[in-house]
Amino acid sequence: MAATKKLKAIREKKTERGFDRSLLDGLAKQNIVLMTGIVNAPVVIAATTFKKGVVIAIAFAVISMLTIFICSFVPKKIVYTLRVIIYALVGSVIYIPTVLLLEQIFPLTVELIGIYMPLIITNALIFSKTESRFYLRRRGEMMIDVFFFAVGFAAVCAVTGALREMICFGTFAGIKLMELNISAFEAPFGGFILVGIMAGTFRALYNFARNRRIKQQQSADNTK
Amino acid sequence: MSMLAAFVNTAMIAMFVENAIFSRALGTSVAFYASRKTGNMVGLGLGIAYVLVVSSLITYPIDGLLCDYEYFYVVMPLIYTVIISIVYTGSLLIVWRFMPKLFKRIKKYVHLSVFNAAVLGALFLNNVYHGDFFAYMGFAVGISAGFMIAVFFLHIANDRLNSPLVPAAFRGMPIMMVFIGIMSLAFYALTGYNTSV
Numbered sequence: 001m002a003a004t005k006k007l008k009a010i011r012e013k014k015t016e017r018g019f020d021r022s023l024l025d026g027l028a029k030q031n032i033v034l035m036t037g038i039v040n041a042p043v044v045i046a047a048t049t050f051k052k053g054v055v056i057a058i059a060f061a062v063i064s065m066l067t068i069f070i071c072s073f074v075p076k077k078i079v080y081t082l083r084v085i086i087y088a089l090v091g092s093v094i095y096i097p098t099v100l101l102l103e104q105i106f107p108l109t110v111e112l113i114g115i116y117m118p119l120i121i122t123n124a125l126i127f128s129k130t131e132s133r134f135y136l137r138r139r140g141e142m143m144i145d146v147f148f149f150a151v152g153f154a155a156v157c158a159v160t161g162a163l164r165e166m167i168c169f170g171t172f173a174g175i176k177l178m179e180l181n182i183s184a185f186e187a188p189f190g191g192f193i194l195v196g197i198m199a200g201t202f203r204a205l206y207n208f209a210r211n212r213r214i215k216q217q218q219s220a221d222n223t224k
Numbered sequence: 225m226s227m228l229a230a231f232v233n234t235a236m237i238a239m240f241v242e243n244a245i246f247s248r249a250l251g252t253s254v255a256f257y258a259s260r261k262t263g264n265m266v267g268l269g270l271g272i273a274y275v276l277v278v279s280s281l282i283t284y285p286i287d288g289l290l291c292d293y294e295y296f297y298v299v300m301p302l303i304y305t306v307i308i309s310i311v312y313t314g315s316l317l318i319v320w321r322f323m324p325k326l327f328k329r330i331k332k333y334v335h336l337s338v339f340n341a342a343v344l345g346a347l348f349l350n351n352v353y354h355g356d357f358f359a360y361m362g363f364a365v366g367i368s369a370g371f372m373i374a375v376f377f378l379h380i381a382n383d384r385l386n387s388p389l390v391p392a393a394f395r396g397m398p399i400m401m402v403f404i405g406i407m408s409l410a411f412y413a414l415t416g417y418n419t420s421v
Binding site: 036037038039040041044045080081082084085087088089091092093095096099100115118119121122124127187188189190191192193195196197199200201203204207 | 246247248249250251252253256298299300301302305306308309312313316331334335338339340341343344345348349352391392393394397398399400401402403404405406408409412
């Protein structure tokens, strides 16, 4: 019953052109790193260079999207407490070809990411968002929704990696840009502080843009 | 005596040097959730400790058997997930059969204490360090205790970090991340980091 209500609320958000704007929520409004903070470890610890950030983003997108798509066929008759086991197992199976393929393309980078690569299997997009959001939609819409969540994560991951690379080594994607070398920022505390500041700034900008849009809309309504 | 020393020594290292949250960011989102209420903090902390210790008892001999296999690192997540799933299902069945009241209370968030980065990440780390049996178990206990210590710190700071003194945009998760960063810096000092000057 509650799920139906949620679904109705989501579908009512459709714009005049018929495009459901809530499908873009994963990019900014519900960005899983900066807004909800449900996926942190790979960004905070492993994304210390732009290249690492990109590799994590690709792995995350492939593993999450395929797992969520395959698990959408799991019957809802099975209680969620047990259904999560299937999600975890499917994610672990998909991880095998994904990591083998990425190793062929980025051999050293995958090794450097270490334990944070397999940890993508247990991400909250698969375990939490599936039940509260993705599986309440039709399959096609669901995949678009998941795609934008993955894009939102990828953007943050790549930007964090690039920023940390510049702060730590003064380079971008291996190209020397400036004489800056604060290598301690490569440590976990650097990741936590940077992601925390990025999240706060992003929220402030998002709220500013939203409030301005509301004001503009209100003034437009008043003139009518 | 040397077994006990190995256990305690590794547990201390796992608790403070390799702290699940401050040094490894394992299970940070679960820690945010757990730090909101005392009940969550204790329940999730004990849940993670239980799953981690019992799973480690099973993964220890498997790690020993498969450590020479070339592609072990690729299938390791699948093997560990199967083990965690067996521990999870078995434990749930026991709780459901013998403690139905407890089952009702925990069934909403029990999966959070099982399928998270803290459990899986700790098993991966234990595989990397692979000491003898007592060191292996000490690491599992230490990581769990370290996770609970970190959640306790977050719980204490929770009210202040959500106070009106903090700018609205930073309230909640962003300031919590900065706080963990500062705590992480303090824990970083424990590893013996020295400035070059």
